[in-house]
Amino acid sequence: MKGRSVIRIAITVLVLFVMASLGYALSNVRKGYAPRQPIAFSHKRMAGAPVMQVNEKGENVNVGGFGIPCLYCHTMPYKGRHSTLPSTAVCMNCHSTVGLNKEWVLKMKEYWDRGEPIPWVKVHDLPDFVYFDHSAHLNAKNEKGESKLPLVDEEGKPMVACQNCHGKVAEMEIVSVQKPFNMQWCLDCHRKPEMKASTDCVACHR
Ligand code: HEC
Ligand code: HEC
Ligand code: HEC
Numbered sequence: 001m002k003g004r005s006v007i008r009i010a011i012t013v014l015v016l017f018v019m020a021s022l023g024y025a026l027s028n029v030r031k032g033y034a035p036r037q038p039i040a041f042s043h044k045r046m047a048g049a050p051v052m053q054v055n056e057k058g059e060n061v062n063v064g065g066f067g068i069p070c071l072y073c074h075t076m077p078y079k080g081r082h083s084t085l086p087s088t089a090v091c092m093n094c095h096s097t098v099g100l101n102k103e104w105v106l107k108m109k110e111y112w113d114r115g116e117p118i119p120w121v122k123v124h125d126l127p128d129f130v131y132f133d134h135s136a137h138l139n140a141k142n143e144k145g146e147s148k149l150p151l152v153d154e155e156g157k158p159m160v161a162c163q164n165c166h167g168k169v170a171e172m173e174i175v176s177v178q179k180p181f182n183m184q185w186c187l188d189c190h191r192k193p194e195m196k197a198s199t200d201c202v203a204c205h206r
């Protein structure tokens with residue numbers, strides 16, 4: 001390759017890089033992100049509310065969700081920084097006997113039989129220089145001993161604390177990012193008088 005074309009390529013790459021970084025910094029890149037997962041796992045089906053229907057044989061069947069509580073699978077958030085994804089063993093508590101005629105349940109069992117974890121794709125992922133702690137949020141109480149994070153939605157219906165940040169996961173077929181998950185979003189909530197949460201740089205950048 002001639003020296004000039006190398007320089008031209010280098011400049012093009014640099015310009016593209018600067019444009020991409022700018023675009024990233026200015027846009028709401030995270031909101032709406034909904035990666036495909038290796039197993040078609042549906043929160044709506046697993047954690048959603050049941051919907052009973054009578055089928056053609058006259059049997060009463062649940063075509064909605066099984067209402068499994070979030071913490072059955074995401075055990076950590078009240079104790080530690082990170083919420084955890086369930087190991088396949090948790091799924092197998094039920095699926096060693098349930099749903100064995102379903103394509104994706106069989107796929108899951110293949111991972112299990114091979115002794116491999118399911119390679120779930122991370123949906124929410126902050127940069128490493130940000131410190132976030134689930135338990136600090138979920139355990140935060142006001143003077144009356146009530147949860148600082150609202151436990152009812154805008155319509156006054158009860159909800160899990162998770163919904164404040166993750167939206168209505170129990171209604172999702174595929175998990176997507178519902179809020180901006182950028183610094184402004186964190187600060188907007190921390191600044192609310194009833195939250196009394198820190199806005200010091202070192203709280204989140206330590
Ligand atoms: C039966 C187990 C199970 C239950 C119950 C469950 N989840 Fe999940 N959850 C998973 C699995 C598996 C994944 C990874 C695959 C995916 O993203 O869909 C996940 C992913 C997530 C993610 C995205 C994680 C990331 O990578 O950023 C959030 C947020 C989440 N769940 C919240 C909830 C909430 C809130 C509830 C209760 C309403 C709940 N989950 C109930 C199994 C469960
Ligand atoms: C508490 C029991 C229970 C647990 C735990 C559980 N499931 Fe399920 N799951 C069910 C039931 C019940 C069904 C419905 C089976 C049917 O319709 O025959 C189901 C259905 C499914 C289906 C098929 C959906 C469809 O209709 O095609 C998939 C995929 C699935 N589960 C994945 C998972 C994964 C992955 C985990 C672990 C993260 C998990 N499940 C944990 C009870 C459970
Ligand atoms: C105050 C906002 C907030 C609340 C409330 C919240 N989360 Fe999160 N969640 C986050 C953030 C921010 C991340 C990304 C963390 C990272 O990338 O370091 C995250 C990530 C996750 C993940 C991916 C694994 C991880 O820890 O990185 C799961 C699973 C999850 N949350 C589940 C839950 C569940 C279940 C609840 C309710 C019990 C909940 N979250 C409540 C903000 C919240």
Ligand code: HEC
Pocket residue numbers: 126130131132133136137140141148149164165181182185186187189190195196197198203204
């Ligand atoms: C819905 C409101 C809300 C959102 C959104 C939110 N926070 Fe918080 N945060 C709180 C509350 C409430 C507390 C606890 C304040 C107290 O009682 O001390 C807190 C506390 C914290 C703490 C202090 C933990 C400690 O060890 O002292 C950190 C760090 C933190 N949040 C980081 C974040 C980051 C990073 C984000 C955005 C990714 C975020 N928060 C989004 C409400 C929120």
Ligand code: HEC
Pocket residue numbers: 126127130181182183186187190198199200201202203204205
């Ligand atoms: C409540 C939590 C929180 C507090 C307090 C906070 N930040 Fe951040 N900061 C974040 C998050 C989350 C990001 C990641 C934003 C992203 O990747 O979109 C971030 C990103 C940054 C960045 C990278 C550039 C950018 O905008 O993405 C800088 C620089 C920064 N913060 C400086 C500060 C300074 C200076 C302070 C104090 C005045 C501060 N932060 C206070 C949560 C916080």
